[in-house]
Amino acid sequence: MEKKVQVSGEFIQLNQLLKLENVVQSGGEAKALIESGKVLVNGVKADAVRKKLRQGDIVKVGRHEWVIELTDVR
Secondary structure, three states: OEEEEEEOOOOEEHHHHHHHOOOOOOHHHHHHHHHOOOEEEOOEEOOOOOOEEOOOOEEEEOOEEEEEEEOOOO
């Protein structure tokens, strides 16, 4: 299931996206999930909790998938 996430600014951090989309409740949960290897960014296991996600990046956790759309791209 793909969902487009509109974010203002140049990027959103991976941990912020996971909290925004209610995948996790806290930064600690986000860190644990990312370190478990269950989070993919553009098809590759994420290795940075605060990875900057930019226009067109795809984040996948289990069956859920988000495509980043920035509303203030310069």
